[in-house]
Amino acid sequence: MNSSRDQIEAIASVINNTRENLKPLSINFIFWGCLVIVMSLFNYAFPSLIASTQYSATLFWTVLPLIGMILTIYYNIKYRNKTGYETYLNRVIKIIWGVFNLSWIYIIALSFTLKSFHPVPPILFLLGMMLMITGLIIKFKPITLGGIFLTIFTFYLNFNPGINLLLVNIIGVSLGMLVPGLSLFYSKSYK
Amino acid sequence: MNKLLFNPIRLKIMSSLINNSECDFNYLKKITESTQGNLSIQLKKLKEEKYINIKKKFINNYPKTSCSITEKGKIKFEEFFKNLITLKENGK
Numbered sequence: 001m002n003s004s005r006d007q008i009e010a011i012a013s014v015i016n017n018t019r020e021n022l023k024p025l026s027i028n029f030i031f032w033g034c035l036v037i038v039m040s041l042f043n044y045a046f047p048s049l050i051a052s053t054q055y056s057a058t059l060f061w062t063v064l065p066l067i068g069m070i071l072t073i074y075y076n077i078k079y080r081n082k083t084g085y086e087t088y089l090n091r092v093i094k095i096i097w098g099v100f101n102l103s104w105i106y107i108i109a110l111s112f113t114l115k116s117f118h119p120v121p122p123i124l125f126l127l128g129m130m131l132m133i134t135g136l137i138i139k140f141k142p143i144t145l146g147g148i149f150l151t152i153f154t155f156y157l158n159f160n161p162g163i164n165l166l167l168v169n170i171i172g173v174s175l176g177m178l179v180p181g182l183s184l185f186y187s188k189s190y191k
Numbered sequence: 192m193n194k195l196l197f198n199p200i201r202l203k204i205m206s207s208l209i210n211n212s213e214c215d216f217n218y219l220k221k222i223t224e225s226t227q228g229n230l231s232i233q234l235k236k237l238k239e240e241k242y243i244n245i246k247k248k249f250i251n252n253y254p255k256t257s258c259s260i261t262e263k264g265k266i267k268f269e270e271f272f273k274n275l276i277t278l279k280e281n282g283k
Contacts, residue, residue, distance in 0.1 A: 004275045004276075004278035004279040005279055007199075007202060007275055008272075008275055008276070008279060010199060010202060010203060010206070011202065011203075011206040011272065011275075014203050014206035014207050014210070014222055015206055015207075015209075015210045017207070017222060018207070018210050018211055081215075081250070081255075083218070084214065084215040084217055084218025084221070085207070085211045085213065085214040085215065085218050086211060086212050086213045086214075087210070087211050087212065088211070088212050090212075091212040091213075
């Protein structure tokens, strides 16, 4: 490997060995989409069960997402260890969603303190922003559109305060996360 | 030409690290097709010149080494690559 051509070829071959695999990202979207939809449906179907005690609804909407967070973090760490490398794109996505997790905890903590503050609209707005950023970074239109949809949807929510927030969750998360996540999962260009 | 990067194993290590924010030891071993001992020596040389950072941690009681490129490493690799392109254009 003495000639400059051989060395350039060696560099190219190593770089080509790294594949941008966005399948784990799509699995995260599908998982969160399904979890929020199932939780919202359960709450919608059994409201008396969820609101049976003073703290049961709060526990339901904090403990389950926290378990979900732990599971997704565990899955992502496992996947990272399996591949043996982390691309710059994956690092950026990890940071974006890490910040979202912290913001989620911040909003939930705020809703515990301020009783009149409902966490769903700001969480959905933030989620819309994160989806838009992710979609623009990975250049995947369905996710960007999902983010735009959620942002417009949360804007509309402010003018309709009486709307059922469980139905909002189901519609918002289905069109903002689940459909774009499935679209990314089956996208051939990212395999 | 940078003598440190002229070595094929070190060049492969740097090429992989310039493209990724972090690479594990086992992945670099696979990419460079080298032995564990040889790879350790080459990584040590790159670290001594401050081209790379080496981070060691334990996962389930097993040691895990991961490497990342430094700013100096990025500059040196870019210089080396530009020189390679110039040489190639000159037909060497």
